[in-house]
Ligand code: UDP
């Protein structure tokens with residue numbers, strides 16, 4: 001029996017892009033040596049995406065649909081797709097054709113060779129704009145210095161997994177605060193990278209604002225590094241050294257206490273600032289612990305078609 005490829009597509013308000021995505025991808029899948037399924041995950045779209053996906057599913061049984069009760073985010077949608085996929089290989093991609101379906105034959109060839117993880121690396125991101133490209137480079141620079149593991153700077157949410165690698169994500173890595181792209185790169189297995197050129201979105205607009213990207217980057221750092229927690233130790237040592245220096249200075253000058261109102265206020269502000277930043281960082285980690293403890297669902301499914 002031939003093997004099967006599952007294509008997981010996360011969809012959030014993509015009614016304008018979906019028909020073109022389906023029209024472009026289906027003939028490419030038909031030409032593959034493997035059987036296929038497309039698993040659309042509707043992440044609480046408020047436009048006509050769900051109606052469009054129901055139509056695809058009604059016409060073709062290999063089109064599967066998982067629809068969330070509300071918006072849970074792109075990563076939750078990818079995880080739901082991976083959870084419901086039944087293929088021997090699973091590819092996650094965007095619905096906006098930024099991830100070219102023309103790469104699918106090459107991905108299948110790599111899966112056939114026995115690769116466990118295939119990371120698709122962008123050579124050029126035409127649509128992202130200068131600001132997004134600079135902030136993205138800055139983020140990877142920071143995280144690669146803080147984290148114990150290495151993260152590929154141009155890796156995207158376009159990746160493929162063998163069934164065995166997907167099982168790792170299905171059973172483990174069920175964290176509430178997460179960085180899926182980072183997990184994919186660090187679960188091991190035989191990993192290869194394939195380069196692709198990210199295109200412009202065919203329709204609609206990007207769902208990732210800079211604010212969302214900042215929150216996403218903070219989560220990634222918190223998931224992959226405990227170094228920010230050690231900041232308190234460094235700050236403490238720094239404050240102690242400053243204290244010793246001032247003490248020695250005071251003892252040596254013997255001039256009694258200098259009339260240093262400004263100095264006292266500045267030092268106080270500085271010390272409290274350090275303290276509050278550190279308390280804030282600890283707070284972030286406690287918030288993660290709290291959300292893990294509450295153990296709320298990663299996503300809630302309202303409707304399924306052809307599954
Ligand atoms: N997406 C999603 N849930 C969200 C935001 C986005 O499922 O809350 C989907 C979106 O429909 C798209 C993919 O995730 O298929 C990537 O989003 P987008 O293209 O907006 O991000 P960009 O490519 O601009 O980084």
Ligand code: MG
Nearest residue numbers: 094096098201
């Ligand atoms: Mg996109």
